[in-house]
Amino acid sequence: MNNLKKEKNxxxxxxxxxxxxxxxxxxxxxFAGYPITPSTEIAEGMAxxxxxxxxxxIQMEDEIASMAAVIGASIAGLKSLTATSGxxxxxxxxxxxxxxxxxxxxxxxxxxxxxPSTGLPTKPSQGDMMQARWGTHGDHPIIALAPSTVNEIxxxxxxxxxxxxxxxxxxxxxxDEVIAHMREKVEIPTQxxxxxxxxxxxxxxxxxxxxxxxxxxxxxxxxxxxxGYRYHITGLxxxxxxxxxxxxxxxxxxxRRLHNKIQKNVKDIIINEKYFLDDAxxxxxxxxxxxxxxxxxxxxxxxxELKVGLLKLLxxxxxxxxxxxxxxxxxxxxxxxEMNLGQMVLEVERAAQGRCRVVSYSRVDGExxxxxxxxxxxxxxxxx
Amino acid sequence: xKERIEICLSxxxxxxxxxxxxxxxxxxxxxxxxxxxxTQSYGPEARGGAxxxxxxxxxxxxxYPKVIKSDILLALTQAACDKYVKxxxxxxxxxxxxxxxxxxxxxxxxxxxxxxxxxxxxxxxTKLVTNIISLGIIVGLTEVVSTEAIKKxxxxxxxxxxxxVNEKALLLGFDIAKDLKSEKCxxxx
Numbered sequence: 001m002n003n004l005k006k007e008k009n010x011x012x013x014x015x016x017x018x019x020x021x022x023x024x025x026x027x028x029x030x031f032a033g034y035p036i037t038p039s040t041e042i043a044e045g046m047a048x049x050x051x052x053x054x055x056x057x058i059q060m061e062d063e064i065a066s067m068a069a070v071i072g073a074s075i076a077g078l079k080s081l082t083a084t085s086g087x088x089x090x091x092x093x094x095x096x097x098x099x100x101x102x103x104x105x106x107x108x109x110x111x112x113x114x115x116p117s118t119g120l121p122t123k124p125s126q127g128d129m130m131q132a133r134w135g136t137h138g139d140h141p142i143i144a145l146a147p148s149t150v151n152e153i154x155x156x157x158x159x160x161x162x163x164x165x166x167x168x169x170x171x172x173x174x175x176d177e178v179i180a181h182m183r184e185k186v187e188i189p190t191q192x193x194x195x196x197x198x199x200x201x202x203x204x205x206x207x208x209x210x211x212x213x214x215x216x217x218x219x220x221x222x223x224x225x226x227x228g229y230r231y232h233i234t235g236l237x238x239x240x241x242x243x244x245x246x247x248x249x250x251x252x253x254x255x256r257r258l259h260n261k262i263q264k265n266v267k268d269i270i271i272n273e274k275y276f277l278d279d280a281x282x283x284x285x286x287x288x289x290x291x292x293x294x295x296x297x298x299x300x301x302x303x304x305e306l307k308v309g310l311l312k313l314l315x316x317x318x319x320x321x322x323x324x325x326x327x328x329x330x331x332x333x334x335x336x337x338e339m340n341l342g343q344m345v346l347e348v349e350r351a352a353q354g355r356c357r358v359v360s361y362s363r364v365d366g367e368x369x370x371x372x373x374x375x376x377x378x379x380x381x382x383x384x
Numbered sequence: 385x386k387e388r389i390e391i392c393l394s395x396x397x398x399x400x401x402x403x404x405x406x407x408x409x410x411x412x413x414x415x416x417x418x419x420x421x422x423t424q425s426y427g428p429e430a431r432g433g434a435x436x437x438x439x440x441x442x443x444x445x446x447x448y449p450k451v452i453k454s455d456i457l458l459a460l461t462q463a464a465c466d467k468y469v470k471x472x473x474x475x476x477x478x479x480x481x482x483x484x485x486x487x488x489x490x491x492x493x494x495x496x497x498x499x500x501x502x503x504x505x506x507x508x509x510t511k512l513v514t515n516i517i518s519l520g521i522i523v524g525l526t527e528v529v530s531t532e533a534i535k536k537x538x539x540x541x542x543x544x545x546x547x548x549v550n551e552k553a554l555l556l557g558f559d560i561a562k563d564l565k566s567e568k569c570x571x572x573x
Binding site (some may be wrong): 010011012037121122123178179181182183184185289292293295296299368370371372 | 406409410413414419428
């Protein structure tokens with residue numbers, strides 16, 4: 001009897017389906033996109049779910065337009081999300097910059113596939129690590145989250161939406177083909193089990209509203225278009241009123257605030273998990289599906305009495321500089337397995353500041369790195 | 385049974401291998417309440433081209449989600465058999481569709497051959513249930529999931545208008561497994 005009462009909502013879900021569940025729970029009610037493998041199931045799921053919830057789904061003519069639609073919907077007050085893969089992520093970059101400078105909350109899911117260009121539509125990669133950070137031009141802040149299980153896809157989609165609302169910033173959810181198409185058991189939480197964050201609204205009347213004047217936390221309250229607060233939005237550097245400025249003091253303060261609202265909150269934003277790091281002399285640092293391989297490598301290495309541990313990153317941008325720096329003081333060697341020719345390893349080297357050896361392990365043949373090869377790399381490095 | 389069982393279902397696009405993998409993972413994960421992960425690998429083609437679906441089943445949380453070495457391999461094409469048979473464990477099981485796979489490399493794993501596609505067409509009038517007959521054979525031979533679980537999982541995943549033929553296909557697979565175990569000849573089918 002008790003069992004019946006406690007019957008949980010457990011399903012075998014695909015990663016992309018879990019992203020849809022997370023988005024709906026977080027309150028996303030607008031999706032615009034242009035379907036692309038391996039992200040298409042997110043568009044399909046949103047197309048099925050949103051109309052029944054009074055939300056809107058639009059398939060736009062391309063990725064540029066879909067990013068613009070997402071921005072427009074967000075300014076009008078709806079939590080908005082789009083999903084794509086590398087080739088489409090490129091096209092969205094211009095408008096991601098527009099969202100960053102205008103502090104428009106939105107979530108962009110990039111399911112990484114092999115590149116460059118149309119590359120390998122059905123095969124995984126982690127080649128967009130740096131594009132997630134620097135894809136759009138200019139000094140801009142960004143948050144990028146990278147789950148490695150289907151359950152984490154659900155929970156981090158919720159987090160991505162929450163961060164975007166809390167910090168008024170575009171957030172990238174970086175998946176890869178393996179985890180996006182993978183199916184695993186997921187317990188779908190109920191609405192009351194999760195925390196949902198909504199953007200701050202102005203507390204002053206429209207005539208007193210300064211749309212880009214920050215509160216003490218660096219984030220300005222955001223009025224929805226259509227609610228009587230008329231204001232200007234531009235891609236130019238702007239003052240508190242949202243009007244273009246060439247006042248160097250205003251420019252400097254604006255750019256620094258844009259970054260500081262993220263940098264001053266890294267404790268809230270940076271999430272990671274540690275496996276067997278306490279006594280580790282060798283550390284693996286990984287994210288996404290590769291972290292699953294690395295986790296198994298740690299178990300295999302421990303069976304051979306090698307003191308190996310794993311730092312699994314769930315937030316990849318801002319990069320966990322402090323955490324990696326501390327780790328570099330503890331271990332002799334850090335190995336960074338990646339499905340690219342070495343992108344995250346550059347950040348790890350920067351953070352390690354020469355305090356330990358940092359080595360890259362790459363795979364770019366469209367197959368997921370397996371635990372045995374990482375173990376092989378560990379043994380090779382030990383024998384050096 | 386081993387703590388972690390790795391199953392590779394291989395063949396060509398359009399043979400229903402990915403659906404078969406989903407059903408197997410659902411049987412293990414939802415109905416048998418174990419841990420299960422299903423992954424897939426396929427090309428950009430809608431039909432044809434190599435396709436494989438991988439399922440890992442365990443009593444404990446699963447770290448690496450893909451097959452490292454298959455304990456069970458289903459091969460529905462010669463190309464898939466040639467490619468994946470090397471990755472079979474020594475005491476593993478190969479189920480090969482002899483309608484499509486004519487050459488079996490010499491391996492130490494246990495080999496079961498049966499004309500699955502042909503039998504699907506002859507007995508049930510459609511090649512479309514080859515995947516479900518294959519699941520019946522695999523579960524019948526290995527008990528990797530319970531028969532109850534696989535029955536429920538098949539019914540839950542296939543469209544309602546073809547439920548009956550798929551149920552029949554599963555039971556046919558169980559029967560074939562029984563005969564393969566006792567090494568009866570194929571004449572019956």
